[in-house]
Amino acid sequence: MDFILSALDYLLGVPGLGGTQVGFIYKGLLLLIALLIFTAYILLADRKIWAAVQIRRGPNVVGPFGLLQSFADLLKFVLKEPVIPAGADKLVFLLAPFVLAMLALAAWVVIPIDEGWALTDLNVGILYLLAISSLGVYGVIMGGWASNSKYPFLGALRSAAQMVSYEVSIGLVIITVLLCVGSLNLTDIVIAQKQMGLAHMIGLPQLAFLNWFFLPLFPMFVVFFISLLAETNRPPFDLPEAESEPGCGLHGRICLDPLFAVHAGRIYLDHHDVRAHHHPVPGRLGVTDRPATIHLDPGRSLVHFEDLAGLLHGRHGEGLCAAISL
């Protein structure tokens, strides 16, 4: 019985009410909510910026400047009727988006938000991130295969091949950072950047971006950035959804079902419905959190990276797609 009590304290503990620590669940919920709101606005920023690039207005109806668009989309997905193709392998079909969204969020467990503020301060944090992101492929393949149609399947194969191959180069780049730091712990890496960074050396600690490892390892950073674009299927590496095809790659058949509609992760998968084509953002965040902690400062850089990736992202088909629905 003792272990159940200690486990409960770990999960639900409240220091004032007899617990010895702040429960894991509260910290997790806080991070999750912050993350989802953040994601909603990253999506909006993506759509807005791309609209501006293509001289459109983008979402501007729901709320002031369209600020509530992502939440309207969420509501729509929650209330929509589910469609499961007749020939689909139901269990795998329903499992695939779950796997994808869950893994994307699971990666955030080890991200240090501030000193001593990582949900779990694993001493093999980097390895954990690599493991989680390499599992992301399964969501893609399962979704493609379970649809029982050749177009989503081909899209999934392309996407999976791309994800698997760029994992390798990302891993090698990360190893250079590990060699500089001498630890696999993400908190250690962030602290090491602070201590051996350029800004610290020239005595201007407020220029924190000079501390980040992208400067001493600049060639590696370039490789990393290219692999990042490829891994997230951003142009010029957007093979999984060919321009000339009417279907949207592996997402061609995945529509909504009530079971997962509640899960906000669904938004990201539902390209077909959002039309303005966002990439599955959890997957993208899963990747972007790596530069966030390794090459750049945690937290701050995420926006920065999303924007950079977003700016390089433009295709005729998408513009057209988006224009039709807006």
Place this chain on the structure above:
Amino acid sequence: MSLPQFFFYVFSTIAVISALMVISSRNPVHSVLFLILVFLNASGLFLLAGAEFLALLLVVVYVGAVMVLFLFVVMMLDVDFGSMRQGILQYMPIGVVIGVIFLLELLLVAGSFVIAPQLGGVATIPIDMGVQNTRALGLVIYTRYAFLFEGAGAILLVAMIGAIVLTLRHKVNVKRQDPAIQTARRPADAMKIVKVKSGQGL
């Protein structure tokens, strides 16, 4: 029962059940997915044993890379179960004999396995308990076993090159693009300017 014990039973139960599902499910893709579940639970067991580096490496290498290839191949193949079932009676006796022998051997090994008493608690390489997993492995692999480690790497490289050589073939009738030739082409090689008088053909 302590928390680690509880999780040990959770992981091992799921691992055993999904291992059974690997061989009993009818759809090969489901088999592969269950195999992935087995690997994940095995990595959970590694984690409980305190080998966090091995646990995550198992996920990265086996689940993240090897099983993806498995899944690729199994999904691409259109397996015809009817023809697979045809020879099953013919091969049954051999299969049963091999299975029984294997089971007996396993039982013998499991029944008679003892660690020599003088070796109990003595590691071949004394490891500082305060050192982290990853660091300890690195210290051993890159010093004492450096040559073996490099040798293993070289063998893998040779295997990779061998696989490429075996599968690479140039067909005769395939038209290939040669960018060098294309960029070296000049207008003078490619076209002829002709003056045509009006009212006349060439």
